[in-house]
Amino acid sequence: MNGKWRGTTLFLAILVVMCATFGLRLYSASAHSGVTTSLARSPGTPATTASATPPTSKPSTTKGATGPTPSPAAATITGDPENTPYGNVQVSVSFKGKTITGVTVLQIPTSGNYDQRVAQAVPPILLQEILSSQSAAVNTVSGGTYTSTGYLQSAQSAIDKLP
Amino acid sequence: MATMTARTPVARNRTNGRSARLLRALIAAGVVGVLGAWWFSTPSSLTFTPASAATSLGELSGMVGAFLVCAQVLLIARVPWFEHAVGMDRLVSWHRTLGSTVLFLIVTHVLLMTLGVQLLMSSTPWAAMVSVLTSYSDMLTALIGTILFLVVGISSARIPRGKISYEAWYWLHVTAYGAIFLTFFHELSAGVHFVNNPLNRAVWIVLYFATASAVLTWRFLLPAAAAWKHRMVVHHVVNEGNGINSIWLEGSHLDQLGARAGQFMMIRFVTVGHMLTAHPFSLSRLPSNGLMRITVGALGDHTSRMPHLKPGTVVFAEGPFGHFTPEASHRHKVLLVAGGAGIGPIRTLAESLISEGRDVVMVYRSTSHDRLALEQELRALHPLVLHTVVGSRAELGHDPLGPHALHRLVKDILEREVYICGPEGMGVTVENSLARLGTPQRMIHREILSMG
Amino acid sequence: MRFLDTVMGIPMSIDIRDEGDHHEAAAEAFAQLQEADAIFSPYRSESELSRLNRHELTLETVSGLFTEVVDLASRFATVSGRVFALQTASGEWDLNGIVKGWAAQRAADKLRALGVANFCLNAGGDVIAAGNSGPGKAWNVGIRSPQCAQQMMAVLALRDMAVATSATYERGEHILDGRSGSPARGFTSVSVIAADLATADVLATTVFAMGLDGPRWAVERYDCSILAQTEDGTFVDAGDLRRWLAAG
Numbered sequence: 113m114n115g116k117w118r119g120t121t122l123f124l125a126i127l128v129v130m131c132a133t134f135g136l137r138l139y140s141a142s143a144h145s146g147v148t149t150s151l152a153r154s155p156g157t158p159a160t161t162a163s164a165t166p167p168t169s170k171p172s173t174t175k176g177a178t179g180p181t182p183s184p185a186a187a188t189i190t191g192d193p194e195n196t197p198y199g200n201v202q203v204s205v206s207f208k209g210k211t212i213t214g215v216t217v218l219q220i221p222t223s224g225n226y227d228q229r230v231a232q233a234v235p236p237i238l239l240q241e242i243l244s245s246q247s248a249a250v251n252t253v254s255g256g257t258y259t260s261t262g263y264l265q266s267a268q269s270a271i272d273k274l275p
Numbered sequence: 276m277a278t279m280t281a282r283t284p285v286a287r288n289r290t291n292g293r294s295a296r297l298l299r300a301l302i303a304a305g306v307v308g309v310l311g312a313w314w315f316s317t318p319s320s321l322t323f324t325p326a327s328a329a330t331s332l333g334e335l336s337g338m339v340g341a342f343l344v345c346a347q348v349l350l351i352a353r354v355p356w357f358e359h360a361v362g363m364d365r366l367v368s369w370h371r372t373l374g375s376t377v378l379f380l381i382v383t384h385v386l387l388m389t390l391g392v393q394l395l396m397s398s399t400p401w402a403a404m405v406s407v408l409t410s411y412s413d414m415l416t417a418l419i420g421t422i423l424f425l426v427v428g429i430s431s432a433r434i435p436r437g438k439i440s441y442e443a444w445y446w447l448h449v450t451a452y453g454a455i456f457l458t459f460f461h462e463l464s465a466g467v468h469f470v471n472n473p474l475n476r477a478v479w480i481v482l483y484f485a486t487a488s489a490v491l492t493w494r495f496l497l498p499a500a501a502a503w504k505h506r507m508v509v510h511h512v513v514n515e516g517n518g519i520n521s522i523w524l525e526g527s528h529l530d531q532l533g534a535r536a537g538q539f540m541m542i543r544f545v546t547v548g549h550m551l552t553a554h555p556f557s558l559s560r561l562p563s564n565g566l567m568r569i570t571v572g573a574l575g576d577h578t579s580r581m582p583h584l585k586p587g588t589v590v591f592a593e594g595p596f597g598h599f600t601p602e603a604s605h606r607h608k609v610l611l612v613a614g615g616a617g618i619g620p621i622r623t624l625a626e627s628l629i630s631e632g633r634d635v636v637m638v639y640r641s642t643s644h645d646r647l648a649l650e651q652e653l654r655a656l657h658p659l660v661l662h663t664v665v666g667s668r669a670e671l672g673h674d675p676l677g678p679h680a681l682h683r684l685v686k687d688i689l690e691r692e693v694y695i696c697g698p699e700g701m702g703v704t705v706e707n708s709l710a711r712l713g714t715p716q717r718m719i720h721r722e723i724l725s726m727g
Numbered sequence: 728m729r730f731l732d733t734v735m736g737i738p739m740s741i742d743i744r745d746e747g748d749h750h751e752a753a754a755e756a757f758a759q760l761q762e763a764d765a766i767f768s769p770y771r772s773e774s775e776l777s778r779l780n781r782h783e784l785t786l787e788t789v790s791g792l793f794t795e796v797v798d799l800a801s802r803f804a805t806v807s808g809r810v811f812a813l814q815t816a817s818g819e820w821d822l823n824g825i826v827k828g829w830a831a832q833r834a835a836d837k838l839r840a841l842g843v844a845n846f847c848l849n850a851g852g853d854v855i856a857a858g859n860s861g862p863g864k865a866w867n868v869g870i871r872s873p874q875c876a877q878q879m880m881a882v883l884a885l886r887d888m889a890v891a892t893s894a895t896y897e898r899g900e901h902i903l904d905g906r907s908g909s910p911a912r913g914f915t916s917v918s919v920i921a922a923d924l925a926t927a928d929v930l931a932t933t934v935f936a937m938g939l940d941g942p943r944w945a946v947e948r949y950d951c952s953i954l955a956q957t958e959d960g961t962f963v964d965a966g967d968l969r970r971w972l973a974a975g
Contacts, residue, residue: 116433124707126306126376127383130335133310137331138323234962242954242962244975248882249869251742251860252849255871255892256917326940400807410806410948461954467947 296358299369302346309342310335312475316468318697326394333387334468340380341462341479344455347373352486353493353593364595377426381421399513404468409466420457427451442551452490459483498593504528507590509544510566512582515648517641519616520582521559521570524590529562532594536561536601536627537694537722540594542569544584553652555596557696557722559619559649561627570648572616599694599722601627606718608686608694611637612676612705614697618649620722621696625659636660636685640676642667642703676701678708689713733830734760735768735827737851741838744845744860752841756834763830766793767822780819800825803929806948811933828853828891828928835924852892855924856885867973871896873915873956880916881954881962884973891917891927893935912965913938914955920971921951939963 234242313335350357350366350373357366393403402509408414429435430447439447462479463469469476505510507526515521534540536558541554559570597621609628613621618639628635637659641647644665653661663686664675673680682688689712702721730741732755741756743749775793778784786797800813800822815821831850835857839848845858847866853925856866869879873894883890894916908952917935927931930951934941942953943966952966 118372120374120379123376123379126380127336129306130310130332130339133314134328134335135329137314137317220631230952233962238969239962239971240965241972242881244880245973247975248869248884248973250749250879250882251867252740252867253849253852253869253871253879254849254853254854254883254890255869255896255916275741324938324940392808395808395937395944402805403807406806406808 276702282311292557295365298357298361301431301719302343305342305346306339309338312478313338313468316475323691324394326391329387330391330392333384333391334466336380336387337462338468340377340384340707341458343373343380344483346375346483348451348455348486349489352489352491355493358596374428379422383455385543386423395416396574411461413464416457417465418460420454423450423454423457427454440551445552455483498591500589501593505532505592507592509584509586509588511586514582515570516646517643517648518661519570519572519617519618519648521568521619521648522584523560523566523568524592524663525566526566526590529565529567532562534558534561534567534595536623537599537603538595539620540569540592540596543591545591546584549584553591553593557597557599557620558595559622559625561623570616570619570622575719597695597722599720603716604692604694605666606690608634608687608691610688610691610693611635612640612693612695612697612701613637614640614701616648617696617698617722618647620639620651621694622649623655624694625653629656629659629725636662636691638662638664638676638681640697659671674704676704676708678711681705681708682712692718693720695719699718730757730861732757732760734850735764735830736770737827739831739850740848741834742859743838743843743850745843749841749843752838752843755841756838756848759783759834759837760830763792763826763833763895765829766790767796767826769821769823774890776820776822780891794827796822796829799829799925800929802931803909807933810936811929813929824932825925825929827851828889828923829925832853832924833891839919849923853889853924853928854885854891855889857887859886867971870916870918870954880956880974883918883920883954884922885971888920888922888971889924889927890918890920891931892916893931913941914957917941917953919951919953920966920968921949 306529317331320443347370350370361369367507389403389407391402392406393397398406408418427448427450430439430444436444463476469479497639505526505528506531507524510523510525513521532540539555539557541553542556543550555567556571558567560566560568601624611621611625621637625635625637637653639647639650639653639661641663642665647663647665649664653659664684666675668674675684676683685691687710693705693709693714696704706719706721710716728743728749730750731741731745732739734757738778739752740758743753752918764774765771769780771777774841775784775789777934779786779789779793786794787903789797797813799812803825804813811824813820813822821969827850831848831853833856834850835846835848838848839857843857845860847860848855854866854868860866865884868883868885868888868890870881870883870892871878871894872878873896876896911926914935917931919927919930919934921930926949930949930953931944934945934953934955937944939957942955942963945951945953948964949968952968952971953964954968955963957963967972
């Protein structure tokens with residue numbers, strides 16, 4: 113009886129299944145990431161051709177392309193539901209040219225527990241809060257004032273915003 | 276010398292097969308469930324870096340391993356449904372299989388988690404391991420628990436197992452409970468898929484509590500209650516000859532044990548030199564008038580000291596277990612083959628089958644010329660047809676259990692369903708002969724007295 | 728009242744909102760920073776660090792403060808698997824990654840010890856926010872956008888917390904990953920919010936160097952929150968960031 117190799121065989125089978133699960137998970141995660149990326153454009157950055165659908169379905173969409181966009185028309189696009197540890201998230205985004213003019217949340221996570229400990233790309237609600245915080249009045253600024261050569265760029269106004 | 280431990284009947288009947296498949300399916304479903312829990316609690320920004328691949332696979336190995344170790348424990352927790360559905364022998368076999376699997380998964384978990392940290396920080400494996408141990412909670416207990424798992428696993432592997440005594444192996448093995456307890460904490464406090472996922476935490480806690488409860492109930496509480504109820508003691512010891520002794524046990528309400536012919540019990544004699552070990556011994560007389568009997572051959576340290584057991588010695592007995600029973604067969608004509616201490620269960624089978632009205636023939640094999648154990652009472656079982664085959668193969672000039680010899684001895688052997696109980700070599704010979712003669716595998720039932 | 732100074736070649740400001748005259752306190756706070764510079768500056772030949780590198784001093788003969796920083800740094804080095812390291816590849820001691828935050832934290836502690844409760848200390852971009860900026864108002868700390876230097880990527884509302892940011896501001900610039908020598912892929916900016924600035928300072932540079940796996944690594948080991956931006960503009964958060972965002 114080959115009983116003595118059964119344990120090893122079972123282990124190897126489980127190992128293969130686990131690798132397959134990991135691979136599938138990765139694939140399903142990347143297939144949905146098109147939504148997050150295009151939503152995360154902050155106003156100061158040159159935006160790409162805005163689209164909230166996954167890249168695979170529209171050959172003309174690119175994620176990281178820079179350069180002038182062809183049409184500054186207004187558009188509202190509904191994204192695919194995205195699976196996050198909080199639950200499903202689905203938004204529709206309004207664009208005017210390169211700027212996001214509005215975000216309408218269609219589906220939000222049911223567990224509002226934001227005390228998560230693991231890093232991830234921010235869900236749309238948190239993104240809204242980040243974007244809206246940008247306009248708050250600032251007392252002081254965090255962030256290096258150096259260029260790569262370590263040259264001190266400016267004097268006090270670089271780190272303090274006088275009211 | 277070999278010590279008698281687990282029995283492994285070879286043939287199975289159909290209902291056992293179905294339940295066994297169901298149990299295996301349940302365990303597999305559990306593994307799938309664990310993979311699913313991992314899937315849904317993994318952040319969607321999972322990226323394909325070598326570090327994240329190693330860490331994710333490491334986490335998966337840990338989770339699946341932790342689930343399977345509960346399954347492993349449940350299999351030998353003596354849960355009645357499992358025992359009835361599958362049989363202790365097969366449960367033990369699965370427990371062993373899962374044992375190697377779990378051990379590999381634990382080692383893989385440790386290696387991959389360390390590798391993940393190592394890839395993340397381009398450090399040496401040692402620095403990565405130190406980092407893992409110092410930067411998560413409950414890692415010290417996890418480390419101790421893991422070392423215990425390794426000790427338990429290695430001591431149970433074929434070669435090391437042969438080099439240590441049964442007691443040493445048994446008590447090392449029991450530390451597995453400690454290992455499971457110690458490693459449990461880091462799963463919830465350092466496991467990324469548990470730390471902030473209330474659902475996963477709840478499921479895990481329920482799983483472990485259920486396992487602990489099962490063990491507590493069926494390995495400790497119920498057996499303790501039964502021991503109290505039956506209050507078994509040694510009544511007296513009889514030397515049956517041929518190196519075989521019978522031990523009569525006395526107790527209350529023994530009929531409520533539900534013992535059937537051919538079954539065995541796990542017996543522990545509470546006295547110096549015996550109390551650390553429980554042995555599976557088959558009954559050679561079913562309970563009646565407050566007495567029952569086991570018949571034991573001299574095969575190892577303990578069994579050779581059996582004759583010296585004093586009357587009044589307290590006995591803890593768990594069971595009965597085993598499927599080597601009259602219910603396992605359906606034919607009217609039955610052949611019983613016994614050798615050595617196998618005569619014990621065979622004797623109860625003979626009496627039981629005869630009282631059912633079946634046509635029973637017995638072949639009793641002994642290589643020595645010393646008197647055959649229990650022969651008198653066998654001869655008293657009318658209308659049992661008893662063939663005693665005595666003498667070594669060298670003396671006889673042939674193997675009396677070879678196909679032709681057997682056929683000559685039992686003319687209608689092909690019409691008979693067969694029960695075999697005795698030494699390994701004898702069992703193998705008889706099975707081969709029957710196969711040569713054309714008896715189907717499902718008509719053969721065998722209990723092997725073998726090493727654990 | 729705002730007090731300014733330049734220490735370690737870096738502009739530093741202390742903005743005190745408590746009533747009264749706090750010149751003395753501010754002066755003592757800056758003195759802490761000057762003292763740290765005197766001990767740890769690699770550009771001053773008579774600093775303990777320089778003397779250690781010239782082997783005029785050993786780890787046994789350096790001052791207590793030096794030892795304190797080395798101990799602190801060693802712990803970070805162990806946990807980070809030497810992504811954060813105390814010495815350069817050639818064996819020279821280099822504690823710049825931790826000294827600024829550590830010294831600024833000491834300065835802030837000194838201010839508190841002298842009875843100043845509401846102030847904001849900014850040491851070249853590393854910020855400690857204590858108390859309120861006004862009645863019931865937390866300190867609004869902006870995080871500079873890597874793409875557009877005049878704009879804010881996000882604004883945090885902090886009270887009794889510290890934040891440090893590690894970032895790259897020039898387009899096309901690459902921070903080299905010291906372990907591999909090739910450009911670090913991952914973030915353009917990492918900001919770490921923690922209770923003390925030394926931790927925030929070290930974690931900001933370490934997480935930046937680690938790349939995408941960094942934030943998760945950090946929050947699993949330290950009590951902190953992280954806001955980072957990747958090269959393609961995505962925001963990444965870890966820990967309880969939402970708590971610290973300013974309302975727009």
